[in-house]
Amino acid sequence: xxxxxxxxxxxxxxxxxxxxxxxxxxxxxxxxxxxxxxxxxxxxxxxxxxxxxxxxxxxxxxxxxxxxxxxxxxxxxxxxxxxxxxxxxxxxxxxxxxxxxxxxxxxxxxxxxxxxxxxxxxxxxxxxxxxxxxxxxxxxxxxxxxxx
Amino acid sequence: xxxxxxxxxxxxxxxxxxxxxxxxxxxxxxxxxxxxxxxxxxxxxxxxxxxxxxxxxxxxxxxxxxxxxxxxxxxxxxxxxxxxxxxxxxxxxxxxxxxxxxxxxxxxxxxxxxxxxxxxxxxxxxxxxxxxxxxxxxxxxxxxxxxx
Numbered sequence: 001x002x003x004x005x006x007x008x009x010x011x012x013x014x015x016x017x018x019x020x021x022x023x024x025x026x027x028x029x030x031x032x033x034x035x036x037x038x039x040x041x042x043x044x045x046x047x048x049x050x051x052x053x054x055x056x057x058x059x060x061x062x063x064x065x066x067x068x069x070x071x072x073x074x075x076x077x078x079x080x081x082x083x084x085x086x087x088x089x090x091x092x093x094x095x096x097x098x099x100x101x102x103x104x105x106x107x108x109x110x111x112x113x114x115x116x117x118x119x120x121x122x123x124x125x126x127x128x129x130x131x132x133x134x135x136x137x138x139x140x141x142x143x144x145x146x147x148x
Numbered sequence: 149x150x151x152x153x154x155x156x157x158x159x160x161x162x163x164x165x166x167x168x169x170x171x172x173x174x175x176x177x178x179x180x181x182x183x184x185x186x187x188x189x190x191x192x193x194x195x196x197x198x199x200x201x202x203x204x205x206x207x208x209x210x211x212x213x214x215x216x217x218x219x220x221x222x223x224x225x226x227x228x229x230x231x232x233x234x235x236x237x238x239x240x241x242x243x244x245x246x247x248x249x250x251x252x253x254x255x256x257x258x259x260x261x262x263x264x265x266x267x268x269x270x271x272x273x274x275x276x277x278x279x280x281x282x283x284x285x286x287x288x289x290x291x292x293x294x295x296x
Contacts, residue, residue: 020295023291023295024291024295026287026288026291027288027289027291027292027295028292029288030286030288030289030292031288032180032271032286032287032288033271048269048271048287049265049271049286049287049288049290049291050265050266050268050269050270050271050287051269052287052291053262053265053266053287053290053291054266054267054269056262056294057259057262057263057266061259061263062263062266062267063267065260065263065264068257068259068260068262068263068264069256069257069259069260071257071259071260075259076258076259076294079259079262079294080294080295108217109216109217109219110224111205111209111216111217111219111223111224111227112213112216112217112219114201114204114205114216114227115205115209115210115213115216116213116216117197117198117201118198118201118202118205118210119210119211120198121196121198121199121202122198123180123181123196123197123198123271138178138180138197139174139180139196139197139198139200139201140174140175140177140178140179140180140197141175141178142197142201143171143172143174143175143197143200143201144175144176144178146204146224146227146228147168147171147172147175147228
């Protein structure tokens with residue numbers, strides 16, 4: 001069993017794509033993030049949903065639970081408009097850009113995938129063959145294989 | 149719309165539960181982690197799948213991709229037996245125990261949930277009413293609500 005056989009589809013965006021579209025993909029596929037690739041289709045990082053929320057929820061609301069409680073639906077609408085006209089690249093934190101991406105080739109074994117995730121504390125590993133992203137393998141999928 | 153209406157079922161274990169069972173729950177429900185509660189049912193942390201992998205994959209294999217490549221299926225079986233006879237508490241890293249848990253009450257609004265996740269960089273928030281855990285709300289679910 002190799003990584004290419006285990007890879008699941010995962011939403012994928014380019015650095016220059018619209019930030020709103022990236023958020024829509026996470027919402028539509030109910031995934032905790034999207035894989036971000038550069039202009040040559042090389043995976044750069046995973047943009048997590050929490051980072052999108054950090055961008056849309058004003059900093060003073062994040063810091064004050066009492067304030068977030070009184071925010072109404074119009075406030076929520078205003079939050080989301082902060083994504084308009086922004087790129088995925090603008091959403092990424094310095095840490096997202098700096099961190100080593102958990103990634104393996106399509107021929108990687110189950111243990112190789114598990115070792116990379118373990119070392120990088122990552123909930124998933126991106127599988128790619130050359131300049132093509134095949135999908136991701138999740139920690140829960142690997143555990144299913146290891147325990148069976 | 150309140151957190152209690154949005155809460156999804158999520159696997160839940162006690163600190164003293166068997167580590168193997170916790171791993172099985174993640175695998176069975178294909179969730180990236182399990183919520184860990186103490187003897188009084190108070191949520192303590194979320195045990196991520198990657199932390200289980202850190203525990204089962206020997207450190208020298210994590211550090212050496214060439215070594216992980218030659219690990220065969222018997223090696224994988226030996227890895228998994230490391231979970232036997234261990235508790236969830238033994239699996240948790242110092243960081244898992246130290247980190248503030250993303251948690252809200254059942255009456256929290258969408259923006260409150262989003263603010264907590266954003267502040268703590270968390271992919272989910274645990275919802276509880278008193279000493280009862282109602283489930284979790286994920287970042288992708290919140291984005292779905294905020295964008296619609």
